[in-house]
Amino acid sequence: MKIHLLLILTLSSLLFSEDLDGKKVFETYCWGCHHQTAVAFGPPFNEIANKRSFEEIQAYIIDPKAMYKAFGYKRTAMTEFKLSDDERKAIANYILTYKGK
Template identity: 80%
Template sequence: MKKIYLLLLTLCFSLQANDLDGKKVFETYCWGCHHQTAVAFGPPFTEIANKRTKEEIQAYIIEPKAMYKAFGYKRTVMTKLKLNDKEINAISDYILSYKGK
């Protein structure tokens, strides 16, 4: 079921053009708890990018309370953000730009 959900998310996001700047989405919604390379309240993007696929990142953004156990977390404090598909795609691409850094 999880794989089908992630596959549908991937298909949905890949069909849409991404004309948003992921850094701006990050600064608007994520910066209070996450930083690019340093630990803040939440894990840094470098850590997330090296552990997760784009689909996993998007699924967690969309439904953190439904996904935290699947990721092996004991709890989640991440709030459910009201982002549209383009914003979710932009921020997930921005997070993945830190892979390997």
């Protein structure tokens, strides 16, 4: 019985989970400082996408203060957001769509 219940819960979570739209997450958290292809307070996504990996982008979102020091930047770090793993992945994937643009 427990196995059936676990199986039902797992399948229902898969059916009702939706992929996050990276653009919507970006517009919620990042738009104030970043633009897709123009310089704002922070660098544009096309610049980030051409310099950073998926993992580096997520690491920067998780701990911007540590990462800006690791990357050798001189100015203050971006705002630290408490995003879910899915939100970070959605933003990183969205940023990487600008690679080569």
